[in-house]
Amino acid sequence: MSNLIVKSQVEEVLAFLESSVHRIESYLNQTTIDKLLKEKKGDQAYYEGLLSNIRRLLVYCEEGLDACLVVVQNEPFIKGAAEKTLYKVYHQCIDEFFSPRYDLWYEDSRSAYTGENAIKFRQEPPASIMKLMQEVEGDFHTIREELEYYETDFRTKMIQSKN
Incomplete structure (x- = not known):
């Protein structure tokens, strides 16, 4: 891929991450366990x-x-660093969203056929958590589709460099 294409993808991911960080941080800054328990009695x-x-x-x-800010600000633009950053974003941010560490929610792969949200919770969460996840889910889907190329391309390059 050309440098311009990779740079534009980094810029797109940068905008996505800025928006996601803002939404998630705003939610967490105003949310406590007590508030969630008042919102919905639960576990x-x-x-x-x-x-x-x-x-x-x-x-x-x-x-x-x-990492995206550093890559975008680098002069000259370093394509290899950008690709590595996109790969890392895919494996940390995107994977963590769709398959979190503690498995308290999961992605329902059938949702693409039903038109429903893909994130399903193991237990019913408070409405505010459900709303947050629904707000950011579409953007996470879009960026995952954009970055899937780096998932396979970067791995291929890593395997080839070892041989």
Whole structure:
């Protein structure tokens, strides 16, 4: 791929991460376990796990945002660093969203056929968590589709460089 295409993809991912970080951070800054329990009576440990997963996602998105900023600001543009950054964003941010560490939610692959949201929760979450996930899900889908190329291309390059 040309440098211009890769740079435009980094810029697109940068905008996505800025938006995602803002939305997730705003939510976390105003949310507590007590607030979630008042919103919907439920399993406190599950709610704590949900917030933990969301915080982890936020950290990965912030790290990806920082890396994209460095790549975009580099003169001259370094295509290899950009591709590595996009690969890392795919594996940390996108994977963490669709398949979180503690498995408290998961992606329902059949949702593409039903038109429903792909994220399904193991237990029913408070409405505010459901709303946050629905707000960001579409953007995560879009960026995943954009970055799937880097998933296979970067791995292929890594395997070829070892031989």
